[in-house]
Amino acid sequence: MDSAKPSLDLVRSVTDVHVLRALMRHRRLTRAELAAQIGISKPTAGESVRRLTERGLVADTGERTPGGRGRGRVGSYYALAPAVGVALAVTIAPEGVVAECLDVYGDALARTMREVDRPARPDHVAAALRSAAAEVRDAADHPVRATVVSAADPVDRATGRLVQLPDAPFLVGELDPVAVLAPFAGGPVVVDNDVNWAASAERDSAGAEHLRDFAYLYLGEGLGCAIVNDGEIRRGRSGLTGEIAHLVTAGPGGRAVRFIELFGELGLRRHGSTAIDVGRLLGSGATTREVIGTAVAGVVAAVIALADPQEVVVGGSWGPALLGDIGAATARLPRHVPVRATALTGEPVMAGVRAAALDHLRASVTADG
Amino acid sequence: MDSAKPSLDLVRSVTDVHVLRALMRHRRLTRAELAAQIGISKPTAGESVRRLTERGLVADTGERTPGGRGRGRVGSYYALAPAVGVALAVTIAPEGVVAECLDVYGDALARTMREVDRPARPDHVAAALRSAAAEVRDAADHPVRATVVSAADPVDRATGRLVQLPDAPFLVGELDPVAVLAPFAGGPVVVDNDVNWAASAERDSAGAEHLRDFAYLYLGEGLGCAIVNDGEIRRGRSGLTGEIAHLVTAGPGGRAVRFIELFGELGLRRHGSTAIDVGRLLGSGATTREVIGTAVAGVVAAVIALADPQEVVVGGSWGPALLGDIGAATARLPRHVPVRATALTGEPVMAGVRAAALDHLRASVTADG
DNA sequence: CTCTTCAAGACAAGAGCCCTGACTAGAATC
DNA sequence: GATTCTAGTCAGGGCTCTTGTCTTGAAGAG
Incomplete structure (x- = not known):
């Protein structure tokens, strides 16, 4: 803390935080190893372990140096106690709900999923959410310290509720994940939309250490965008940063159209819905793809x-399938910025959610109480 | 620090920082007042003052409690020593250069200006800059710890250099303020463009305490925009956030045009220049103003x-003069955000520069060396 | 003019945290 | 079984903060 009052407690708490962090990185350490890692004396490390054991945050593992590495006396290995708790990582998409339970090392202790009928009915989604959360929580059987949720719709920053924006598909629908998950959560419940979490995973991915300012353009059934600036996801006043459906861009014949309207004009929206018909879009001809590329370039210009x-x-x-058309159009912009497809495979959204859940869990341990 | 090693020095340095900060807020305090302000004991406050006096950061003012406020023994007033230094606040605009020298309380110790011929010649501007900086520095005669500069052109974030963007007016021209001011600066030289500083002042203005996410749209000879997110000015990868000249928006007849091109089509750019002819624009008729309002609304949508x-x-x-037309057009956007004219009078850019200069100066004192 | 009042500042004692260095404990190696 | 080497403990010392007492010195009262 910067505004903390100067006192001896301060330095003691700093010591304890260092010990906890070292145990997060290395899973189990003897007191001597802790002292060496942190750069403190052995007696100080021993005292800190004693205090933290008393508070239930650290426990003696019982292990006594497995493989002989040297010949001296063996040490007692200490590790974080199970009581430091777990975090829940949850994704909500129109296809279904996935919930995972993570320990403080980032390992998944449990995972489950629930499918949901399409179109999603909010009460059905809420029930799936409750059921999945209960399952993974009970499988782990440790206190839940943090819950991080991804939703496939825009999320209100102040309340965590899913919101419907005009003329955009409402994929999951009216839902309040904070309220639904509160009975399972012993700590904060953080909700954000899936595009932001995917961008978050992109930022943390290998080889992207210096990628602190970029945009993640999501082009699927819905249209979205995440802005990462100075290494942080930017959410804006309401959490609606990146809702690009109404951005004015260049449409067919050089007319100014709102981005989402373009797809209506091209006949690429699903019947009776505001969602984009991805199958038909992918099957469209060169002219249509060029029009779309130009429109996306207008978004990129913004x-x-x-x-x-x-x-x-x-x-x-x-x-990514239209990257060629998009790249050709963006190359004509006055300022050049590389456009590339995401490098992530697997579950980028869940990867971002997991990382955030782990951060919150670890923060709850070091801030503790 | 969060990663600082636990030690007694840590708590001592925290104490010293608290004392320095208290003296920044209250200008002069006795040791007893310091103890009460910070919430530490009198001996501790006395020791800290002794240390800081020894290091030359704090000095006995000689004052001895002027107006009788109680009848007990009078205390010695301590204040920050002149050796803590000053900050330079500089603005560079095509009309000229203004330089101020600020002390650690934010008071201007000196101010001067140099006019510059239009169009600005870079070497002429650099000379004016040197001359103005030398004058205010010599007037104050204390070490310069930080220098903050505003420029009326886009600023490269990595180097602080002014950059020319395609199709935008280059008002000041090729200039490297960091290199020019380095001989006068004993600390960091921070450069950013004037729109960002004006937005910074808007954020800090009275009544805007909860204004952490907003955009500042600058519509003058040049076109600019500042994005404030989570209370911070966002600069992006290169420092070019808010350079909106090439944004695609709605032009005459519903055609998609780049924002800056609109003014060319309307014949509102100055002859032989890429700058907007403000006089002619302000004299234009209702139809033209409506077209401009619509185009600005497209920018606001983005x-x-x-x-x-x-x-x-x-x-x-x-x-601000076209606020009516802009407001009418933005009211038709699907998502509604209030649009208002700036409330600041006087010198908003210099106000933002001053605040940043003061922040950097104060940080240099508490971080010290 | 002297005495009283009362807060500033100094001093002393005590507690807490960390460090160094020496000592004890205990398992693997020889 | 002796040796070696490292984990963990203990004792002494330094530093910082705190509480409480004492001294100092100017303002106000008489």
């Missing part, structure tokens, strides 16, 4: 103007 | 989509 990214990463179910 | 501001503040030489 991103360049207002976010100044190092690069633009394209994801979503059809974005 | 800002809403990519920054999600709480409100949009409009400044610049013609922006």
Whole structure:
């Protein structure tokens, strides 16, 4: 803390935090190893372990130096106690709900999923959410210290509720994940939309250590965008940063159209819905793809103007497939920014959610109480 | 620090920082008052003052409690020593250069200005800069710990150099303020563009305590925009966030045009220049103003989509004058965000520069060396 | 003019945290 | 079984903060 009052307690608590962090990195350490890791004396390390054991945050593992590594006396290995708790990582998409339970080392202790009928009915989703959360929590049987949720719809920053924006598909629907998950959560419940979590995973991915300013353009059934600036996801006043459906861009014949309307004009929206028909879009001809590329370039021009990214990463179910058309159109922009497809495979959204859940859990341990 | 090693020095340095900060707020205090302010004991406060006096950061003012406020023994007033140094606040605009020298309380010790011929010649501007900086530095005669500079052109974030963007007016021109001011600066030289500083002042203005996410739209000879997110000015990868000249928006007849091109089509750019002719723009008729309002609304739509501001503040030489037309057009956007003119009078840019200079100076004192 | 009042500042004692260095404990190696 | 080497403990010392007492010195009262 910067505003903490100067006192001896301060330095003691700093010592304890260092010990806890060292145990997060190395899982189990003897007191001598702790002292060496942190750069403190052995007696100090021993005292800190004693205090933390008393508070139930650290426990003697019983292990006594497994493989002979030297010949001296064996040490007692200490590790974080199970009572430090777990975090829940949850994703909510129209296809279903996935919940995982993570320990403080980031390992998944349990995972489950619930499918949901399409179109999603909010009460059905809420029930799936409750059921999945209960299952993974009970499987781990440790206190839940933090819960991080991804949703496939825009999320209100102040309340965590899913919100419907005009003319955009409402994939999951009216839902209040904070309220639904509160009975399972012993700590904060953080909700954000899936595009932001995917961008978060992109930022943390290998080889992206210096990628502190970029935009993640999600082009799928819905249209979204995440802005990462100075290494942080930017959410804006309401959490609606990146809701690009109504951005004005260049449409067919050089007319100014709102981005989402373009797909209506091209007949690429699903019947009776505001969602984009991805199958038909992917099957469209060169002319249509060129029109879409130009429109996306207009969006990229706006991103360049207002976010100044190092690069633009394209994801979503059809974005990477049209990367050629998008790249050709963005190359004509006055300011050049590389546009590339996402490098992530597997579950980028869950990866971002997991990382955030782990951060919150670890923060709850070191801030403790 | 969070990663500081636990030791007794840590708590001592925290104490010293508290004392320095208290003296920044209250200018002069006795040791007893310091103890009460910070919440530490009198002996501790006395020891800290002794240490800081020895290091030359604090000095006995000689004052001895002027107005009788009680009848007990009078105390010695201590204050920050002149050796803590000063900060330079500099603005560079095509009209000229202004330089101020600020002490650690934010008071201007000296101020001077140099006019510059239009169009600005870079070597002429650099000479004016040197001359003005030398004058205010010599007037104050204390070491310069920080220098903050505003420039009326885009600023490269990595180098602090002014950069020319395609198709935008280059008002000041090729200039490297960091190199020019290095001989006068005993600390960091921070450079950013004037729109960002004006937005910074808007954020700090009275009544805007909860304004952490907003956009500042500058509409004058040049076009600019500042994005404030989570209370911080966002600069992006290169420092070019807010360079909106090439944003695609709605032009005459519903065509998609780049924002800056609109003014060329309307014949509102100055002859032989890329700058907007503000006089002619302000004299234009209702139809033209409506077209401009619609185009600005397209820009606002992009800002809403990519920054999600709480409100949009409009400044610049013609922006506030067209607020009616802009407001009418933005009211038709699907998502509503209040658009208002800037409330600041006087010198908003210099106000933002001053505040940043003071922050850097104070940080240099508490971080010290 | 002297005495009283009362807060500033100094001094002393005590507690807490960390460090160094020496000592004890205990398992693997020889 | 003796040796070696490291984990963990103990004792002494330094530093910082705190509480409480004492001294100092100017303002106010008489």
